[in-house]
Amino acid sequence: MFTERFLRDKRGVSLELAERQRLERAISEVLTLEPRTTIARAGERLHQSTLLIEGIMSRYIDDRNGLRQLVAVHVPGDFVDLHAFPLQTLDHDVATMTAATVAIVPHAELETITLEMPALARKLWFATLIDASIHRAWLFRLGRLDAVGRVAHFLAEINARLVSAGLSDGRRFALGITQADLAEICGLTNVHVNRVMRQLREERLCVFRSSLVEILKPEALAARGQFDPSYLYIDDRTHASLSSHPRSALS
Amino acid sequence: MFTERFLRDKRGVSLELAERQRLERAISEVLTLEPRTTIARAGERLHQSTLLIEGIMSRYIDDRNGLRQLVAVHVPGDFVDLHAFPLQTLDHDVATMTAATVAIVPHAELETITLEMPALARKLWFATLIDASIHRAWLFRLGRLDAVGRVAHFLAEINARLVSAGLSDGRRFALGITQADLAEICGLTNVHVNRVMRQLREERLCVFRSSLVEILKPEALAARGQFDPSYLYIDDRTHASLSSHPRSALS
DNA sequence: CGAACGTTTGAGATGACTCAAGCGTTGTGG
DNA sequence: CCACAACGCTTGAGTCATCTCAAACGTTCG
Numbered sequence: 233m234f235t236e237r238f239l240r241d242k243r244g245v246s247l248e249l250a251e252r253q254r255l256e257r258a259i260s261e262v263l264t265l266e267p268r269t270t271i272a273r274a275g276e277r278l279h280q281s282t283l284l285i286e287g288i289m290s291r292y293i294d295d296r297n298g299l300r301q302l303v304a305v306h307v308p309g310d311f312v313d314l315h316a317f318p319l320q321t322l323d324h325d326v327a328t329m330t331a332a333t334v335a336i337v338p339h340a341e342l343e344t345i346t347l348e349m350p351a352l353a354r355k356l357w358f359a360t361l362i363d364a365s366i367h368r369a370w371l372f373r374l375g376r377l378d379a380v381g382r383v384a385h386f387l388a389e390i391n392a393r394l395v396s397a398g399l400s401d402g403r404r405f406a407l408g409i410t411q412a413d414l415a416e417i418c419g420l421t422n423v424h425v426n427r428v429m430r431q432l433r434e435e436r437l438c439v440f441r442s443s444l445v446e447i448l449k450p451e452a453l454a455a456r457g458q459f460d461p462s463y464l465y466i467d468d469r470t471h472a473s474l475s476s477h478p479r480s481a482l483s
Numbered sequence: 484m485f486t487e488r489f490l491r492d493k494r495g496v497s498l499e500l501a502e503r504q505r506l507e508r509a510i511s512e513v514l515t516l517e518p519r520t521t522i523a524r525a526g527e528r529l530h531q532s533t534l535l536i537e538g539i540m541s542r543y544i545d546d547r548n549g550l551r552q553l554v555a556v557h558v559p560g561d562f563v564d565l566h567a568f569p570l571q572t573l574d575h576d577v578a579t580m581t582a583a584t585v586a587i588v589p590h591a592e593l594e595t596i597t598l599e600m601p602a603l604a605r606k607l608w609f610a611t612l613i614d615a616s617i618h619r620a621w622l623f624r625l626g627r628l629d630a631v632g633r634v635a636h637f638l639a640e641i642n643a644r645l646v647s648a649g650l651s652d653g654r655r656f657a658l659g660i661t662q663a664d665l666a667e668i669c670g671l672t673n674v675h676v677n678r679v680m681r682q683l684r685e686e687r688l689c690v691f692r693s694s695l696v697e698i699l700k701p702e703a704l705a706a707r708g709q710f711d712p713s714y715l716y717i718d719d720r721t722h723a724s725l726s727s728h729p730r731s732a733l734s
Numbered sequence: 735c736g737a738a739c740g741t742t743t744g745a746g747a748t749g750a751c752t753c754a755a756g757c758g759t760t761g762t763g764g
Numbered sequence: 765c766c767a768c769a770a771c772g773c774t775t776g777a778g779t780c781a782t783c784t785c786a787a788a789c790g791t792t793c794g
Contacts, residue, residue, distance in 0.1 A: 367618035374625035375670030419626030
C-alpha cells in the first residue's frame with residue numbers, strides 16, 4: 233500500500249479503508265528518483281501531485297544571490313505538493329534531498345475524488361493545512377530562536393514526524409541530509425551549523441554524524457528548541473508514546 | 484456584501500454570484516471588535532471561522548519568555564481562520580490589531596457547503612493555501628533577508644495586498660500597527676525596527692509614521708526586500724496595475 | 735497635568751557571519 | 765590498487781549586524 237503512511241496517526245482524520253483504496257487507484261505511476269532531483273519549479277503549471285513513499289524531499293525558495301531557504305522538509309507519508317492541485321502553480325521549487333520513491337497522482341483523479349468523496353476531500357484539505365501549521369512553527373523558529381534553538385527545534389520536529397511515520401524509535405533515525413542543508417533549513421550558514429552541532433554534541437543533547445541523528449536527551453533537546461509537538465496534529469496515543477514508549481524500530 | 488473582498492482579484496478563482504450569495508447566507512453574525520482583542524487561542528476547539536471585513540488582524544505564537552512571533556497579518560477580505568474548519572483546533576492565537584469588523588461563519592454552514600457546492604469548497608481550500616503561500620514568503624524573509632530587507636519585504640507585501648483589497652493606491656495606505664508590531668512580524672527588536680525605519684526614510688524609500696505608510700519608491704522598496712508578488716496569486720490584470728496603474732483611492 | 739504609550743537615540747555587548755585553510759571520507763579512473 | 769578529485773566537516777581569526785540596557789522625548793487621552 234503506497235498510501236500506508238498518509239495521514240497515519242493524524243488526529244481524527246485517518247483514512248477509511250474505502251478512502252485509502254480510492255487513493256491507491258488514483259496513483260498513475262510510482263517513480264524512483266535520484267538525490268537532488270528537482271521535480272517542480274515555481275510558476276510551472278502542474279497537472280499532478282506527488283506522494284512521498286520513501287526518502288526525504290524539500291521545498292525551497294532561492295534568493296537573487298543564490299542563497300536558498302528551505303520552506304519545508306518532507307518525510308515518507310507526506311503528500312509533498314498536494315497544494316498544487318488547488319493552486320495550479322507553485323510559488324517555490326520542489327526537489328528530492330535523498331534518493332526517493334514517489335507515487336504520482338494526476339489532478340484529474342483528485343478532481344473526481346472531490347466530487348465523489350467529500351469526506352476524503354476534506355482529509356486532503358486537512359493534510360495541506362498541516363503543512364501550513366508546520367510553516368508557522370518554522371516561522372516561530374526563525375523569528376524567535378537563536379541558532380542552537382533553531383537546530384534543536386528542527387531535529388525534535390523531524391524526530392517526532394519520523395516516529396509517527398514509523399521511521400524513528402524516538403532516539404535514532406537516518407536522515408540523509410548534510411549540515412549545509414540544515415543551514416538552509418534554519419536560516420544559518422553551514423559554518424555556524426557546524427559549531428551548533430558541536431555544542432549540541434558537547435552538551436550531550438544530540439549527535440549528527442554521516443546523516444545519522446542520535447538524540448541523547450529528547451526532553452532536553454525539545455526544551456532547548458521550545459518544541460511542542462501539538463502543531464503536528466498527531467493522534468494523542470502516538471503523541472504520548474513519543475515521550476515515553478517508543479514503539480518502532482530504526483528504519 | 485460582507486464577502487465583497489473575499490478572493491477578489493485572485494487568479495482564476497473569483498466567486499460566482501451564487502457562491503457569493505451562499506457564503507453571505509452562511510454568516511451568522513457580524514461583530515465589531517476592539518483593538519488587541521484575542522478571538523481564538525491555540526488548542527481551543529472552534530466551531531466557527533472569521534471573515535475579516537474591516538481592520539487588521541494577526542495570528543501569533545508566543546515563546547516561553549513572552550516574546551511573540553506573528554505568523555500572519557490579515558487585511559479586509561481575508562478569511563482569517565478558515566483553516567480552523569478542517570483543523571478544528573489551532574496551533575496559534577488569533578487577535579485583532581486595530582479595531583475590526585468581522586463576519587462569523589459557523590462550521591456547520593461550511594460543512595453543508597462542502598457537501599453541496601464542491602466548486603465553492605475548492606475555492607475555500609484555495610484561500611487557505613494562499614495563506615500557506617504567504618507563510619512561505621515569510622520564511623524566506625526571516626531566513627534569508629537582513630533587517631532592512633525584512634521590513635521592506637513586509638511593507639511591499641502588505642501594500643500589494645491592500646491594493647488588491649482596494650485599500651491602498653499603491654503608494655499610501657493606513658495600517659494601524661506600531662513599530663513593536665513590525666518587530667514581532669520581522670523577528671527583530673522594536674529598537675532595531677526603529678533604526679531600520681530611519682534608514683528607509685533617509686534612503687527615501689518609505690515613511691512610516693503614526694500608522695500611515697507612504698511608499699516613495701515602490702520598485703526600489705520591492706527590490707530592497709526581494710519582493711516578487713507572484714506568491715499572492717493575484718490576477719494578472721490587477722498585478723500589472725500594481726506597478727503602473729493604481730486604480731483605487733486611499734482608504 | 736500626569737499617565738500611558740510609542741518613538742528615538744546612545745553605548746556597549748554578543749551572536750552569527752565572512753574568509754580562509756586544513757582535514758577526513760568516498761568514489762573513481764589511470 | 766593507488767592517486768586524486770570531490771565533497772562534507774572542522775577550526776581559527778577578525779568583522780559586523782543586531783541585541784541589550786538605559787534614558788529621553790513626543791503625543792494622546794483622561
